[in-house]
Amino acid sequence: MFSFLKHYYPVFVQGTAQTILISIIGILIGIILGLFFVTLRRSKVKLCQYIARVYIAIVRGTPSMIQVMLIYYGLSKVLDIPQIQFLGSGLDRMIPGSIALGINSGAYTAEIFRSGLISIPRGQTEAGLSLGLSDHTTLFSIVMPQAVRNILPALGNEFITLIKESSVLFYIGVQEVTAQALGVGGTLYNFIPPLLVAAIIYFVLTFSMSQVISLLERRLGTAYLKVNQEE
Amino acid sequence: MAGNIIEVTNLEKRFGQNLVLKNITFNVQRSEKVVIIGPSGGGKSTLLRCLNRLEDDYQGIVKFNDQNIMLADAGKIRSIRQKIGMVFQQFNLFPNKTALENITFAPVKLKLLSQQRAIDRAHRLLSQVGLDNKANAYPQSLSGGQQQRVAIARSLAMNPSVLLFDEPTSALDPEMVGDVLAVMTDLADKGMTMIIVTHEMSFAQKVADKILFMDQGIIADQGDPHYIFHETKNPRTRAFLSKVMI
Numbered sequence: 001m002f003s004f005l006k007h008y009y010p011v012f013v014q015g016t017a018q019t020i021l022i023s024i025i026g027i028l029i030g031i032i033l034g035l036f037f038v039t040l041r042r043s044k045v046k047l048c049q050y051i052a053r054v055y056i057a058i059v060r061g062t063p064s065m066i067q068v069m070l071i072y073y074g075l076s077k078v079l080d081i082p083q084i085q086f087l088g089s090g091l092d093r094m095i096p097g098s099i100a101l102g103i104n105s106g107a108y109t110a111e112i113f114r115s116g117l118i119s120i121p122r123g124q125t126e127a128g129l130s131l132g133l134s135d136h137t138t139l140f141s142i143v144m145p146q147a148v149r150n151i152l153p154a155l156g157n158e159f160i161t162l163i164k165e166s167s168v169l170f171y172i173g174v175q176e177v178t179a180q181a182l183g184v185g186g187t188l189y190n191f192i193p194p195l196l197v198a199a200i201i202y203f204v205l206t207f208s209m210s211q212v213i214s215l216l217e218r219r220l221g222t223a224y225l226k227v228n229q230e231e
Numbered sequence: 232m233a234g235n236i237i238e239v240t241n242l243e244k245r246f247g248q249n250l251v252l253k254n255i256t257f258n259v260q261r262s263e264k265v266v267i268i269g270p271s272g273g274g275k276s277t278l279l280r281c282l283n284r285l286e287d288d289y290q291g292i293v294k295f296n297d298q299n300i301m302l303a304d305a306g307k308i309r310s311i312r313q314k315i316g317m318v319f320q321q322f323n324l325f326p327n328k329t330a331l332e333n334i335t336f337a338p339v340k341l342k343l344l345s346q347q348r349a350i351d352r353a354h355r356l357l358s359q360v361g362l363d364n365k366a367n368a369y370p371q372s373l374s375g376g377q378q379q380r381v382a383i384a385r386s387l388a389m390n391p392s393v394l395l396f397d398e399p400t401s402a403l404d405p406e407m408v409g410d411v412l413a414v415m416t417d418l419a420d421k422g423m424t425m426i427i428v429t430h431e432m433s434f435a436q437k438v439a440d441k442i443l444f445m446d447q448g449i450i451a452d453q454g455d456p457h458y459i460f461h462e463t464k465n466p467r468t469r470a471f472l473s474k475v476m477i
């Protein structure tokens with residue numbers, strides 16, 4: 001059933017690399033946007049809060065496929081990205097595609113960050129400030145590290161969702177795993193085997209991601225949750 | 232006025248429509264121990280928090296070493312806060328740092344001490360509060376009383392010129408209270424300037440130079456311990472004391 005792989009495995013390798021690449025870029029943009037919008041959301045300025053709320057509401061309330069297409073067609077009107085091929089896709093498709101993934105993810109990441117910050121008692125901030133630390137140091141060196149530990153599971157979920165959702169970039173012609181599998185299916189006149197291969201690849205990627213997250217959780221978690229044995 | 236570390240003049244603070252501090256005026260001199268007592272909701276915590284500007288947007292003047300802290304810019308307020316230590320009812324130790332790291336974090340981050348000197352000082356402070364053997368313990372593994380003593384050591388690491396205590400023993404099991412009060416008494420004996428909100432009346436009687444009785448946002452009564460505990464005719468003070476002294 002999988003004998004076609006002998007012939008077509010490079011296509012899947014390339015598609016996998018493409019999926020990994022757009023996912024990583026998407027995750028990174030998502031984290032940056034998440035940090036940015038959570039800052040807006042928590043700002044004292046009403047307009048900033050409002051901008052963040054609108055962004056989050058729009059992203060959550062519309063299909064990611066439409067977001068991706070709008071961003072792709074929108075960006076290609078204003079930006080002139082060269083059609084250089086990389087891992088089987090043009091940069092003119094990959095770049096808007098990854099940005100779209102990031103913009104989508106940023107809304108969810110911002111909400112996750114917000115829940116993490118809310119989970120840290122106000123007293124931690126007050127202790128930091130009362131020692132003369134700046135707002136910035138208190139937030140990033142005291143509150144955030146604790147918040148990140150609390151939100152790791154939710155953040156892991158979001159990254160896994162993004163890896164799976166990256167298949168929507170197929171609609172704008174990015175040759176990621178799903179697109180490659182469909183291409184192979186078309187030439188074989190049989191879609192089931194290549195789609196199974198794609199599913200297995202997604203599973204391996206998301207499973208590895210969840211392993212990394214639980215490793216991090218253990219690293220960050222046990223250090224102070226476990227009662228210290230030594231005197 | 233010379234000798235005053237803190238001067239509060241006509242302080243007023245509201246939360247929305249709720250006026251929680253009214254016309255608060257008092258001074259704290261170097262080395263003075265001011266104890267604030269009074270029923271809960273009377274504004275004691277809010278008053279302490281105005282002193283290091285954890286509460287903003289108040290009317291009136293709060294001066295620290297003759298500087299109006301309301302007019303201080305962000306950098307200035309940080310350096311003022313370094314000199315005003317604060318000890319909280321809930322300790323507020325950083326749970327992801329050891330006792331030692333809790334103490335060294337701010338002085339090192341603010342570049343006041345090198346890592347090594349901060350560690351040396353932290354060990355000295357931990358010995359001072361009777362906990363040097365807990366240097367590497369995380370807060371979670373310490374009792375409430377031990378956590379509060381680490382929190383006091385953390386404040387002391389900044390070499391503050393005044394310490395604010397907001398009900399430091401109210402969250403503790405009764406058998407832990409004595410250890411914390413002993414550390415505070417020791418600080419008082421060493422000449423530390425302290426402003427202490429507490430319900431521990433025998434402690435107040437022992438260390439206070441001046442007791443402020445706060446009720447419904449005003450300083451309803453004040454005087455030395457002898458006056459407050461034996462002489463005052465103020466019915467609110469007497470009613471409050473008869474409740475807490477059993």
Ligand SMILES: Nc1ncnc2c1ncn2[C@@H]1O[C@H](COP(=O)(O)OP(=O)(O)O)[C@@H](O)[C@H]1O
Pocket residue numbers: 246249251269270271272273274275276277278
């Ligand atoms: N952040 C806040 N927002 C609104 N009201 C507050 C806030 N903090 C305190 N208050 C109110 O201010 C009053 C005084 O509170 P507080 O200073 O905590 O009193 P105390 O420490 O004497 O118990 C109370 O009525 C309380 O509900």
Ligand SMILES: [Mg+2]
Pocket residue numbers: 275276277397398
């Ligand atoms: Mg209080």
